[in-house]
Amino acid sequence: MALQRSQGARRKRFENRRRADFALLTYSVAAYKLRVSQPGQPAINAAMRCCAVYGFPIRHSASPAMHNAAFAALGLNWRYLAFEVRPDDLRAAIAGAKAMQFSGLNLTVPHKLLAMQIVDELDESAKTWGAVNTVRFEARDTGGQWQPLHHFSEPISGEVRSQGFNTDSDGVARSLREDLALELVGAKVLLLGTGGAGQVAALRLALEKVSELFLVDFVSAKAKAVAQEIRKRHPRVKVKVGFPQGPVDLLLNATPLGLKPGDALPLDEKQFSLRQARAVFDMIYNPAETPLLKAAKAAGCKTANGLGMLLHQGAKAFEIWTGKPAPLAVMRRALEAEVYQSTVNSPESTVRSPQSAMRSKMKG
Numbered sequence: 001m002a003l004q005r006s007q008g009a010r011r012k013r014f015e016n017r018r019r020a021d022f023a024l025l026t027y028s029v030a031a032y033k034l035r036v037s038q039p040g041q042p043a044i045n046a047a048m049r050c051c052a053v054y055g056f057p058i059r060h061s062a063s064p065a066m067h068n069a070a071f072a073a074l075g076l077n078w079r080y081l082a083f084e085v086r087p088d089d090l091r092a093a094i095a096g097a098k099a100m101q102f103s104g105l106n107l108t109v110p111h112k113l114l115a116m117q118i119v120d121e122l123d124e125s126a127k128t129w130g131a132v133n134t135v136r137f138e139a140r141d142t143g144g145q146w147q148p149l150h151h152f153s154e155p156i157s158g159e160v161r162s163q164g165f166n167t168d169s170d171g172v173a174r175s176l177r178e179d180l181a182l183e184l185v186g187a188k189v190l191l192l193g194t195g196g197a198g199q200v201a202a203l204r205l206a207l208e209k210v211s212e213l214f215l216v217d218f219v220s221a222k223a224k225a226v227a228q229e230i231r232k233r234h235p236r237v238k239v240k241v242g243f244p245q246g247p248v249d250l251l252l253n254a255t256p257l258g259l260k261p262g263d264a265l266p267l268d269e270k271q272f273s274l275r276q277a278r279a280v281f282d283m284i285y286n287p288a289e290t291p292l293l294k295a296a297k298a299a300g301c302k303t304a305n306g307l308g309m310l311l312h313q314g315a316k317a318f319e320i321w322t323g324k325p326a327p328l329a330v331m332r333r334a335l336e337a338e339v340y341q342s343t344v345n346s347p348e349s350t351v352r353s354p355q356s357a358m359r360s361k362m363k364g
Helices: 002-035 063-073 087-099 124-129 168-180 196-207 220-233 291-298 307-322 328-339 354-363
Strands: 049-055 078-084 104-107 134-140 146-148 160-165 188-192 212-216 238-241 248-253 277-282 302-304
Touching: 049 063, 049 087, 063 078, 063 307, 063 328, 087 104, 087 134, 087 160, 104 307, 124 160, 124 168, 124 196, 134 307, 168 196, 168 277, 168 302, 168 307, 188 196, 196 212, 196 220, 212 220, 220 238, 277 291, 291 302, 307 328
Parallel strands: 049 078, 049 104, 188 212, 188 248, 212 238, 248 277, 277 302
Antiparallel strands: 104 134, 134 146, 134 160
16 A cells, blocks of 8 residues: 555655646746747748848858847738858858748858859849848749749749849949938049958949049959959949058948957058048948957948948848838838947947937937
8 A cells, every 4th residue: 555655655756747747848948939029920820931141150140130120010920130151161052041941041151252152143243242141042933933942832843043242332332322411423542451341342433433442352363353343334434452641431340340449440551641541441340340440440331331332232132032111111120229238328338229319300
């Protein structure tokens, strides 16, 4: 009898422990779903569509905040993730996203040029600007036409392909006009860095009919190659590799210098003083104020970071993936909250988003 009572007590304790473990697991799953879901988004489920950004490094990225807010605003059962991918692993990472039937990808430093040789198909935008920052995965419909994966409600058993796009070009041109009120026609520009985004910026500035373009890169052969391409496409634009001897209307930083604490300035002020630049634009947006922008402010330059460029290229990518108009105001607010969260509400801070500063002037 005593043995039976002991065994019964052990079984009861085991059942109680199992119920407690199950309750804890249920609570944990529910809490996780809430944590990774934006207000208005369905909880994580098996029908969810995924997009992601690949970069190296990637932890600075504000793209997940921007895109997940946009998905939530439109009630889409989509999520956007961020993955640190080394250049040597990019081909495998894109293949993995294709195999898992992701809807799309964004690519950031240092993947934009490398992806040109990896994706299955290039859109005209990628061919024109020579870099890929957006990838859409597609499959054939019953008529044999390639369609974005979100067109298919049933599992896809046939071939899936990756198509590369470039949305950086429109993003940088629009941001320069909106955030710096800069007239590009006839402008003199110093561009630092001619990698993926820098190459796109150089070609777009030439298309916008700047009068002179000065290209500087740590690898001079890269700058020379971009200069040669500009001379071929836009012979009326004066392009030179090296620093200018006089003032410029715009200094644009397309290097990654400024992303990490302790980074040096992306230019040698012995060769070019910031006081010779009327405006300075840094493609980096996080940190919101890089050492370059801080020094430029001290030199009396008008300044802007890359938040506006990220917004506009991201909005275009959103439309490429979903086929729906991007909720631009929602995306802008999400970006500002993510990037300026530690400073935008601080009265002592001098760091403000261009949009917040503009609103303050309007109120005044």
